Amino acid sequence: MKLSKGYQQAKSDLDQKLHSRQAQRIKKMLIGQHLNDGWLAKIFIYFLLAVIAFLYLQPLFYMMSTMVKSVSDLIDPVVQWIPRKIHGQNLADAWRGLRYPEAFTNTIVIALSCSVLQVVSCAITGYALGRLHFPGKTLAFILIIVTFLVPPQITIIPMYTVFGKLGWLNTPLVFIIPALFGQGLRGALFIIIFRQFFLTQPKALEEAAKMDGASVFRLFFRIMLPLARPAIIVVFLFSFIWYWNVSYEASMFLGKDFQPLSLRLSMMQQELMGNSAIVYGAGAGKDPISEGPKMAAAFLIIFPPLIIYTITQRWFTEGIERTGLVE
Structure with missing residues (x-):
């Protein structure tokens, strides 16, 4: 028991x-x-x-x-x-309404050329502000920040007047020339990105290159610029997307002779408004006749940037981390 x-x-x-x-x-x-x-x-x-x-x-x-x-x-x-x-x-109607081949060519000319020029000019400016010593450096950086803070609606009229006197209106030069000098769309932001990236690089690289007799230009193009690949990818993609979608500045500076996709979309919407619309849903205000072509046109516009981002998203994410934008 x-x-x-x-x-x-x-x-x-x-x-x-x-x-x-x-x-x-x-x-x-x-x-x-x-x-x-x-x-x-x-x-x-x-x-x-x-x-x-x-x-x-x-x-x-x-x-x-x-x-x-x-x-x-x-x-x-x-x-x-x-x-x-x-x-x-709907896709066929959007293709014709956008005049897609012509508008796509105009858009890619603006976006690609301005992005490349802005990467080069902003990298040079950011390196000078971050690594070099010259009189007025602090003042120049403050002025760049001011241009970043001022909204474009304030400067659009003076810029229109200047571009008109130079004969650049209705041509891509209104975007290409400012990008060449680092003052394109969001140029101040890109300069700050490059400046912050170059500030994080060790001084031993510069000292070793100077001991070998490298000039400032050779130091920048042979050593610093290759190291800045993450910042270059981030700036290029941001710049490309902003120029691809530019609408406000394009509507002010460009006319019927040179229209990117953003302007063609606005023109297409105005043309579709002339169609007889059947409004359904209480207060919805939707137009079944034009809704399909408008959505198809929007898809045709965003499809190329989606493909580019899909291909480059790994390098883009790495660039965001290494340039300090996530801090």
């Missing part, structure tokens, strides 16, 4: 320890040793990321869904995301 009771007690203690270990293991799996490594924390983080991703991607999904819908699908409130039949006429 005593042996039986002792055995039962030992078995009961062993079962309690096993249950306790299982409970601790389950608790560790759910909550984790730390607060952020358990299943509950991971599920919450993934849910939050999914919600944020949906909020960012919802306009893109709406655009891609609308551009392949027919007028009947846009009118029908039952059809939400998936159309009954793929309607490709």
Whole structure:
């Protein structure tokens, strides 16, 4: 009897320890040793990321869904995301309305040439402000910051007057010449990015190059500029996207003789407003006749930058980290 009771007690203690270990293991799996490594924390983080991703991607999904819908699908409130039949006429109408080959060529001329020129000019300026010593250096940096803070609406009229006297209006020179001197779109921001990057480089590189007899220009182009590849990628992509999407300055400086995609989109919207519209939904004010072509035109405009970012996103992310923009 005593042996039986002792055995039962030992078995009961062993079962309690096993249950306790299982409970601790389950608790560790759910909550984790730390607060952020358990299943509950991971599920919450993934849910939050999914919600944020949906909020960012919802306009893109709406655009891609609308551009392949027919007028009947846009009118029908039952059809939400998936159309009954793929309607490709919207893309054809957008292609003609944008005059895509001509407008694409004009846009790529502006975006590519200005981005390359701005990378070179802003890199030289940022290096001079970050590594060289010359009179008026602090004042020059303050003036660059001021140009970054002043909104373009204030300077647009003087710039229009100057460009008109120089005969640059309705030509890409209104964007190319300022980019050549580091004063294109967001030029001050790019100068600051390069300046901050060059300030982080060790002085031993310069001292070793100067001991070998390298001049300032050779030091910059042979040593510092190759090291600045992360900053170059970030500045180039930012500049390219901003010039690709430029609308306000383009509407002021460019005319019918030279129209990028942003201006052609505005012209296309004005042309579509003349169509007879069927307004549905209480106060929605949507036009099923023009909604599909407008979404197709927007897709044709953003598609090339999406391809470029998809190819370069790894280097772009690395550049963001190394240039200090995330700090």
